[in-house]
Amino acid sequence: MGLPKPSACLLLREALRRPFSGRVATLGRQDILFDYAWLRRTAASMGVALCPAEITLHREPTLALRGFLSDDSFLKSLGFAEIVRLDYSDFEAPDCLLDLNAPQTPEHLRQRFDVVLDGGTLEHVFHLPHALRHLFEMLKPGGRVIHFSPSANHLDHGFYMFCPALFWDYYTANQFEINTFYLYRYRPTRDHWEVYQYQPEALAPAIRWGGLDDAMYGVHVVATRMATSTGDRVPQQGWYLKRWQEAKSQGPLKPGELLTEPPGTKARLLMDLTRSHPRLHRLACQLIVRWRAFINRRRQARRRGLGLKFIGRY
Incomplete structure (x- = not known):
C-alpha cells in the first residue's frame, strides 16, 4: 500500500x-x-x-x-x-x-x-x-x-x-x-x-x-478506541436514524401531511389552511415539493464545489 x-x-x-x-x-x-x-x-x-x-x-x-x-x-x-x-x-x-x-x-x-x-x-x-x-x-x-x-x-x-x-x-x-x-x-x-x-x-x-x-x-x-468502544455493533445508516427520530418526535401523520414541515413555516401555514379540503391539500403539498425542487436547481446552478469546509491543499 x-x-x-x-x-x-x-x-x-x-x-x-x-x-x-x-x-x-x-x-x-x-x-x-x-x-x-x-x-x-x-x-x-x-x-x-x-x-x-x-x-x-x-x-x-x-x-x-x-x-x-x-x-x-x-x-x-x-x-x-x-x-x-x-x-x-x-x-x-x-x-x-x-x-x-x-x-x-x-x-x-x-x-x-x-x-x-x-x-x-x-x-x-x-x-x-x-x-x-x-x-x-x-x-x-x-x-x-x-x-x-x-x-x-x-x-x-x-x-x-x-x-x-x-x-x-x-x-x-x-x-x-x-x-x-x-x-x-x-x-x-x-x-x-x-x-x-x-x-x-x-x-x-x-x-x-x-x-x-x-x-x-x-x-x-x-x-x-475509548473505554466503552465496541467493534461488533452493526450500524444503521445515520440519515435514516435521523429521519426515524424526527418522525417519532412529530407523532403520527395525518392523511396527506408532509413529514418535515415544522410549525411556523410558510409551508406549514399553507398545509394548515388547506387541511379541511383534501383535494386542495394534496395540491398544496405537491406545489411545495415542486417549488423546492425548482429553488434547489437554481441554487445548485449557481453553486460550485462540494459544499464542505476546505481544509487545505497537501
Whole structure:
C-alpha cells in the first residue's frame, strides 16, 4: 500500500494534534513515496519535530534509486518505536500473517497496538465486518485507527469504494471518538490533494446525486478506541436514524401531511389552511415539493464545489 506525500502531510497533521508513540500495525507493507529531505522540510514547515531514526531507503530498488524512504524510517521518524506489518500473504515479507476475512483476531494481536494504519487495504478485503472488528480488537484502549480509503472514481481498484457514511456510522455506533474526518479530491497526474472537512448531510445535494466531476475521491479518518468502544455493533445508516427520530418526535401523520414541515413555516401555514379540503391539500403539498425542487436547481446552478469546509491543499 502506498503513502504518497499528501498522506504523509495528513499523518504529520495528526502527529501535531496528538504525537505518535509506541507500536503501530500497518495493514500491508507501506510504500513510502518521498525522500527524507522532503519529509524533514515538510515537517519543519508544519511545526512537527521528527524523532531520531536510522535513515534507510526503500526495499524496492527502483524506488530506492529515487531516494524514497523505507517504511521503518518514515514511521520511526513519526515517533513509533515498533512497526508490525500485517498481511494475508508473505509476498512482501510481513512481520505477521493475518487474514482480515477471518472471524477471530489471534490472541497475540489483541489490544497490542497504539495505532492501526490502513493506508489503502480495507477496500481489498471482502468481509468488511470482520475486518473492522479486527481493527478494534488490535487497538489498545486509547489507540487510534487511521484510514486512507477510496470513495469515488476508483473503478476496479478493489472490491469497494466507500461512502463516508460507512466509517462515520460504524465508529459512531461503536462509540469511538472521531478525531478527524476528511474527504479528499485528487488526480493521479497531480502531486497534491484538496482536503475538505466531512460532516454527515453536509455535501451539496447536487453532489450526492451524480454531481461529482472526473477527479478521484478518498476518505481519511482518525478514530480513537475509548473505554466503552465496541467493534461488533452493526450500524444503521445515520440519515435514516435521523429521519426515524424526527418522525417519532412529530407523532403520527395525518392523511396527506408532509413529514418535515415544522410549525411556523410558510409551508406549514399553507398545509394548515388547506387541511379541511383534501383535494386542495394534496395540491398544496405537491406545489411545495415542486417549488423546492425548482429553488434547489437554481441554487445548485449557481453553486460550485462540494459544499464542505476546505481544509487545505497537501
